Amino acid sequence: MVAAYVGSVTPVNNTDDIIELTGQLSELDMLPPTRRRPPGHPRKKRFLSRGEVRMKTTRRRTVCSRCKGCGHNRATCKTPIN
Known part of the structure; x- marks a missing residue:
């Protein structure tokens, strides 16, 4: 980690290149993404490990x-009230 701070940084003398880059960047069209993100928490897509089997959940039967x-x-009950 100390090696990251060993070198020195010299200032830029020629600013003409920077002005050219800003001119090129201003010509580009920067548009927002075409699709919007859906609301809510993103679904978890987990890769199953070796030997793990996806368990199917049984549906719970609705009872009136x-x-x-x-x-x-x-x-939605259609039987008459007693």
């Missing part, structure tokens, strides 16, 4: 709290 039927919830 009013009629105890499967496949719908209380808000």
